[in-house]
Amino acid sequence: MQVLAVQIELINHYPWLPSTKVIYSDILSEKPREFIKRLFLDYPLDEIYERVIRIFGAAFENKEEILNYKIDELNVYLYLLLKILLSIFNDNAIANRIANLYSKINYNELSIESDFVIYEICRDLELDILYYENPITYRIIIAKNQREEIKTKFTIHFTDYLNLAASMRDDFRKLVNNSLKNGEVFIQKRDLVRLLQEYVRKKVLSRQKLDKNSLEKSRQKLFKIDEFKQLHDRILLDWEKMRDDHEPLEFQWGEDFELTEIAPPCLKHVLHKASESQNLIHNERLFLVFLLHALKIPIEKIVKIFSTLPDFDRDKTLYQVNFALNKKYTPHKCDTLKSLNLCMAEKYKDELCLKGYYSIAKDEERKVNHPLTYMYVKQYRLSKTKIQDEMNKGKNE
Amino acid sequence: MSENAYLQRLFQRYYSEKREDIPKVNSFEKREFGFIPWNKQIMIRHLAFRELGDLREKLALEGPRHVYSSGTLYEEPDHLDMNQKGYNGCDLIIDIDVDHFFTPCKEHHDTWSCKECGLTGKGMPDKKCKKCGNNKFKNVAWVCDKCLEIAKQSIVRLAHDFLLPDFGIQESELNIAFSGHRGYHIKIENEKMRSLSSDGRREIADYLSGNNISYEILGFKSKSNNIYGLRRENIGWSQKIMDKIEDLLKGPSSDIEHLLEKLNFSKNKIESFKNSKDVFLHIITSKNTQNIWAIEGYSHNGWITFLNGIAKEIGIEIDEPVTIDIHRLIRYPGTLHGKTGFKVQELTLKELDFFTPLDEPKKNLDPIVFYGKNVNLKLKIIDNVIPTIKIKGETFGPYKEGDIIEVPNHVAVMLLSKEVATLL
Structure with a gap:
């Protein structure tokens, strides 16, 4: 018999602890379908729904706490249910949000332990x-x-x-x-x-990687449980409703172009990480803030991009974004980005970054040495294409 | 017979006669092996051996130019797909190679030529060619006892200043080896360290080299026009830096001058520092101090430059990608280096203290396995310039293109391996 390293109360409090496997060995040995069936039989459906939806709701809204968060035996079951839901959703953005929120809650709880x-x-x-x-x-x-x-x-x-x-x-x-x-x-x-x-965050994120077919099979099996299917659909609906709010790349740059259309790979990469609620390293954060300031992106939109990060703190972010604006820091040049390992030209084999462009004004081939230059060139090229398209359209008409 | 065929036969004979000298590394059957043959410059990877005898047999049969094995342990080391090998952790590898750092003697024995425009020079090339801006060079680097001594001292410092005291690694976990050419490597076999990710290994590389230190986090700060410095009591890099500064201040003023000159401080600032040396020493060693670092002419930035200079003196110049990479292959102990014909010689930390690779008196540690004082070979030099080489106490060269020379076997093997001479 395995000896428990911690009290059972601690396991209810922190179901991600390895000792959970010892105490709840019966449920952990069950297949997900049996586990979910039993859960819905043993516990009031309303309570399960309410608590799970509250967790997802808080995560989708980037909140840092869950209202009426309870620590009881059901907490262990809900943690397991959460993990099953995340693997069925198979969506990094959802998983990161839940992992960030759940780990923050646990941080707060752990902070007051002896x-x-x-x-x-x-x-x-x-x-x-x-x-x-x-x-x-x-x-x-x-x-x-x-x-x-x-x-x-x-x-x-x-x-x-x-x-x-x-x-x-x-x-x-x-x-x-x-x-x-x-x-x-x-x-x-x-x-x-x-x-x-950080351990909790990684633990929530860890899931068995399934190929498309296996995932679909698992989904179909679990969807045979109506209560589960309803819960799943409800969360998905909430997510879709929230999605527009959480789309960080919605803003326009210049007159006719979205930032995503003209952003260099270094910026796209960082924005993508943020949109998936992945952690950004210090230099990535600086790069993003300085560049977005140079593009005159409104402060609240910049803060919104950061709001998905695991360690987001609204007041701190607002202060730092404002501080950078007041200090008028200039965005990093390509050379600086290379030295900081933030240049993504090679990774994404971006032709403009790697080959440069032809400057009509200078009548010579030039290299892109600044993300802003990249964006101007890209904007110019796109506007030319757009005019050409319109002309062609006119001809056809 | 071509030079490569000759060398291959020599290597085959060596591996046949010295089978017992090829050791069995830990977890032998879980490691991937790689060979570079004589006929083409490609690495044949994804090889694995169940028994040491199989490896010895293969070496004797093929006499490859270079032999490597992985620091990584795999379930199936010979699987062609890296993702299917079944990663089981990786030993930590630290490589110190003279190629990666400056030594004054390189100006005498190393040459380079630009692959684009052909510009040639001595020592280490700049990042870009001065003439055409290209960044690809052909380097001809030579073994030299001075360079190798510097590399050796780096390994000694790495072990005694970092690995043993800071990381708590046992001497028995250190597998040190002379690479057979221009450096040394250490493979640390420690069960817990095998679990480290590349990110974790990068952190260790930074710790060993002193890269990315934040002096502010270590305790250095400016406040109300005062600069509060680091303290010796603070365990870690702060302590290392303060120990070094204390040594510097206790030593001759010329050492301070030399360091500050290297850091491009002006003459006035150097004088100012030298004049304040005793007061500064008192401040950093006294317990009852406000710890204010005040030397005329030294602002916050000036101190940071100084601290960076001190950190560079302490840090070890390692080949970082080798440490960070979890799928890297390193030279297998006891095998021969195809650019010199020297053996990859395993050493304990104690043996390392007195090890002199180019003139090692202890036969069991001598990497020059083709030593043949009385066996001379006649060669023709085909490279522009060969610098003076000191090996086994004897000096050879310099030679120039077209020279016909007669040298002992071990020197001939080295020159042929380096492809700067042909057989006559």
């Missing part, structure tokens, strides 16, 4: 964590007459640290900017909880 509970959770996740009864000092900050000792009760093995932190690509979490000794990274509780949030 140090020891956090340690227990880490142990359950088989993270190589050391817990010190007496906090250890690992940094000192001296400024003027103030001397502050930075202490912690936690260290984490660098491999576990990197497995969680590396994909976050945040300067504060870079290994080189942290204290590392004997293989252990010294870490504050709040930062450890942030890593756990």
Whole structure:
């Protein structure tokens, strides 16, 4: 018999913990169809609907909390149902939104847990964590007459640290900017909880990749359960209703062109990531803000693009977007983008980026050295095509 | 007989006679192997061996020019589709190659020529050709005891300053090898590290090289016209930087001058720093200090330039893509390097201390396996200039195109392998 690393209350609270498999081994061994059938039989349908729809609703609206979020046994079942729904939807944008919201909720919950509970959770996740009864000092900050000792009760093995932190690509979490000794990274509780949030986010996102046929088969099997089909359709309807609001590339640039038509691959790439609620690294965020400012995109629209990111904080984003505007930062040149590894010309084999264009004014072949140049050239080409099309249309008429 | 056929036969004979010298690496059967043959410059990948004997047999039979194996473990290492190999984790590989960093002696022994316009030069080429702007060069790089010593010292620092104290890696987990040409690599066999993603490995590469440090996060900040510096008590890179600064300040002023000159500080600023050296040392070593870094002429940006310079001195110049790539193949220990004929020599950290690849006295560590003092070969030089080479205590060259020379076997093998000479 497996020994439980954590209390059952913790599992109800955090159903993504590995020990869930031990306690709920019966349901986890069931096929999704049996599990869903049993769930709808054992629990009031209204409550399941209400709670699931509330989670999806909050995620679609980019909210950072779920009203009346309950921690009970049903929470475990709903977590599993959520994962099944996500794999049936098979939509990255939906999955990212749910993962972001769900991980944020868990971050808030974990933040108020005691140090020891956090340690227990880490142990359950088989993270190589050391817990010190007496906090250890690992940094000192001296400024003027103030001397502050930075202490912690936690260290984490660098491999576990990197497995969680590396994909976050945040300067504060870079290994080189942290204290590392004997293989252990010294870490504050709040930062450890942030890593756990990342674990939860990845856990929600992890799903078995099915090919089209298998996915369709699974769908058809599950749709035989009317209650499930209704729930699925209702969420999809909500999503479609919200979709227009969440389409970040709807705005026009210039007079007749949508940004997506003329954007260089570097900008498209970042916008696509944001639209799928993927995390953007610091440099991608700066690039996006500076460029969108240069394009005179309204502030609220820029904030809206960022609203889909996993760590979105409206006030902070608004402040930073305004700050960049006031400072009049200029957008990155192609060379800078290359040095920051943000140039996507090669990845998308973009002809204009790679081959350049012919400048009539200069009477020579020129290279694109700035995303704005790319957009002007692209706009010029498109407007020419448009005029030509209209002329052809006139001729035909 | 062509030079390549001659070398291939030599390699085949070596592998036949020295079968027992080809070691079995850990998880041997899970690794992918790759060979570069003598007749074409392509890597034959996706090979795997169940038994060491099979590999030894293949080497003796084919005598390939280069032999590699993966740092990665696979369920099916010989599957042709990378996605179907069944990734089982990857050892961390760190490569230090003289090719990637500046050494003063390169000006004497390395040459380059632009593939576009033919412009030639000595040392390391610029990023772009001065004449035509092209960025593709033909490099002729030579082994040199000074370069190899610098690479060796980098490996020693890498182990003693980073891998053992910071990462807590055991000496027994380090598999160090002289590459047989211009560098060394370390393969770290640690179960936990095998799970690291490329992103995680990139973080380790940054930690080892000191790239992307944020001094502000480490504690450096400007506030009310004061600059508050880093502290030695802060574990990690802050401590490394402060230890280095302390050493610098305790050393001769000429060292400070040399570093600041390298960082393009003006003469006035260099003098100013030297004059404040003792006060600065007191500030950074005293416990009861406000930790204000104030040297005339040094603004926030000036200090950042200084700190970057210090970090560069501490960091190790590794070949980053090798560390980050989780499907990379590296030279197999005990095999021969096709550009020199030298053996890929495995070493412990202790053995590394006294290892001198071009003149190694210990026979079991000597990578020059074709040593033949009294076996001379007659060759014709076909390359423009061959610099002076010091090998096994003897100096050879310089040679120029058309020279007919008679050199010992090991030197001949090297010149033929480098394709700068032909057999006569």
